[in-house]
Each structure stands twice: as C-alpha cells, then as structure tokens.
Amino acid sequence: MTDTWLPSLQTPTPEEGYALAIKLSRMAVKMTQPDDAVRQQLRTIYERDAAMLTATSAIVATHFQTVAAANNYWKD
Amino acid sequence: MTDTWLPSLQTPTPEEGYALAIKLSRMAVKMTQPDDAVRQQLRTIYERDAAMLTATSAIVATHFQTVAAANNYWKD
Amino acid sequence: MTDTWLPSLQTPTPEEGYALAIKLSRMAVKMTQPDDAVRQQLRTIYERDAAMLTATSAIVATHFQTVAAANNYWKD
Amino acid sequence: MTDTWLPSLQTPTPEEGYALAIKLSRMAVKMTQPDDAVRQQLRTIYERDAAMLTATSAIVATHFQTVAAANNYWKD
C-alpha cells in the first residue's frame, strides 16, 4: 500500500464515486487480511454466495454515502 | 457498463429516486460478480429467501438516504 | 405500481412519517419479488421469526432517518 | 395505535431521547406483528439471545441518531 491509494474523495462523476466506494470497501479487507492467496480464496466464496454479495453491497452503500457527500452529490 | 449508468443522483421525483436507489444497490453485486449466469442463479435465491430480501431492502434504504439528500428531499 | 405510491417525503406529523418509513421498507421487497403469492408466503415467515422482525425494524429505522430529515424533524 | 404514540421527536433530555429511540425500535415490530401473544413469545427469545439483543441495540443506535439530530444534540 502506497501513499497514493486514496489521494482524494473527490471524483469528477458519480460513476467514479461509486467505483471509489467499491475500492474503499475492499481496502478494509485487504488491511485485515494482507495475504493475497487467502484473500483470493475468500474472494471465490464472496462471488458465489448470495449473502456475501449482499453484505458487500451494503458496505459499498455506506461508502458511497460518504463519497457522495464529499462531492456535494455532484451538484456543483 | 458504460459511462452513463449513473449520470446523476438528481431525479425529478421521489419515486424515481427510489428506483435509482434500487439500481445502486444492484450495481455493487454486478461489479463484484460480473458473470450474468451466476448472478441469475443467485437472483433466484434472493427472490425466495426472506433474509436475502430483507438484506436487499436494507441496502436500498441506505442508498435512498443518499439519493434523497442529493435531491434535498425533493423539497425545492 | 403507479406514479403516486411516493408523491412526497413530507408528512404532516412524525407518526405519518413513521408509517411512510414502513412503506418505504416494504416497497424494496415488492420490487425485488413482485409475485404477490410468494411475498405472502415470505410474510408469514417474517411475522413469526424474531430475527426477521428485527431486520425489518432496522430498515424502518434507516428510512425513518431519511423521512425525519426531509421534514426537518417536524420542528417547523 | 392512536394518533399520539409519537407526538414529537423533541425531548427535554438525552435520556428521554434514548427512551424514545427504544420506543421507535419496538414500534416497527408491533406494526409488522400486531398479535400481542406472538410478540410476547418472540420477546422471550430476544431477551435471552445474545444475537437478538445485539441486533436490537443496533436499531436503537440508528433511532437515537435521528432523535439526537432532531434535538440538535441537546446543545441549545
């Protein structure tokens, strides 16, 4: 992880804000379980498990709330 | 996914805001599991499982909070 | 679903705001599982399952937060 | 349920605000499962189940957030 994985919460468009929310939701997993191989194994579970996919979507929703507020909802 | 799946968080009415919240909640699943066939299988589970439907509704609630704020609660 | 299921987030009183929050929490389920018969079956589960009732209550709490903010907490 | 179960979100003190948050969290259960006898049965489960108590506490936290904001955090 370098200094630059999260330079800013500002994004030019809502879509990029949503992509950032996904990145933010994955980073916590990466920091808790830094081993790439273990994470890859878990990822296989996430991708095929309805409950896990739903849980992931909930986290993205919370981060998107933050990112959207940071961008004043891209209203400006 | 094109540049235009999320052009804006602004919607003319609350109903359209709610529909956008549903779209936002599904997009995270789509981005985590891009395979349409697998998603279709999982969708069958969601639709008949009370816990999954509830979890989905919770995510919609969070996104609707964001969309409603973005539209100043359609008060203007 | 007609254009009018959600005409506004404004309600005259907190009680009506709470009722709207319940409506908002149910609508996501309706849109994900449009089949009335299946939903009725699931509803029987919700009503007797402590975990489901609790999950439902959590969703209402999030929507009530949105509706309360939309009404400036009925302070005006 | 009468017109008066939720006359206002304003409370004189934080403690009363917290009590209101508990009331708000229970009301969704009451409205989803209006049968007192069934609810009483479920209540017995809640009270002895760690996971249910925790889930209840989470809902109270969300409602308390709403009530606290409605009272400007009792700062005035």
Next chain:
Amino acid sequence: MTDTWLPSLQTPTPEEGYALAIKLSRMAVKMTQPDDAVRQQLRTIYERDAAMLTATSAIVATHFQTVAAANNYWKD
C-alpha cells in the same frame, strides 16, 4: 437507572466520546434485558464470540457517529 446516566452528549475529548458510545451501546441491552444475572451470562458469550464482538463494534460505530457530531468532531 437514574436520571443521570446520560446527562449530556458533550464530552471534553474524543476518547471520552468513544467511551460514551460504548456506554450507549450497552444501555439498550440493559433496558431490554434488565436481569443482571442473565446479562452476565450473555456477556460471557459476547466476549468469546467473534461475530458478537463484531456486532457490538458496529453499534459502537453508530453511536460514536452521533456523539462525534454532537461535539462538532471536537474541532472547536
């Protein structure tokens, strides 16, 4: 429970705000299950169960959000 368990949401420091968030998260459990002995039993479960500890931490996060806002994030 006396009148004074929650005199204010204001705390001099962020640390004390965090401690208050923990107190707020426990109080809902206390009010739902007032029997000390039962609560003590459940507490033993919480302390050794990863899922329960995580759920508790989530509630603290929500309350800390409220307390932090009440203190204007201790910026003043």
Next chain:
Amino acid sequence: MTDTWLPSLQTPTPEEGYALAIKLSRMAVKMTQPDDAVRQQLRTIYERDAAMLTATSAIVATHFQTVAAANNYWKD
C-alpha cells in the same frame, strides 16, 4: 489504554483517515474483550472467515464516514 490513543479525529490525508477508521473499529473489540490472548485467537478467525472480514469492513465504513465528516472530506 492511555489518554492518547485518540487525540483527534483530524488527519492530514484521507489515507490516514481510513487508517484511523480501522483503529476505531478495533478499539471497541479491545474494550469489550481486553484479554490479548483471547483476542489473538479471535483474530485468527476473523482473518480467514469471509463473513467476519465483511462485517469488519462494514464497521470501518461507518467510522470512515465519521472521520471524513470530521475532516470536512479533506476539501479544505
């Protein structure tokens, strides 16, 4: 725990804000289960369990929301 584990919610950069959110999410676990050995055991579970990792990520998301707001989203 000393007076200084949480001196401030302000951080110079978003990355450091995210790191603080992770710290905040862990501290509730530490305060609920102060025994290092038990926590270390539980940590082994978290790190290999997809559901636990996801739950942890959700808590980080809530705390990051708080920290981001405290820093005015690092816009200044």
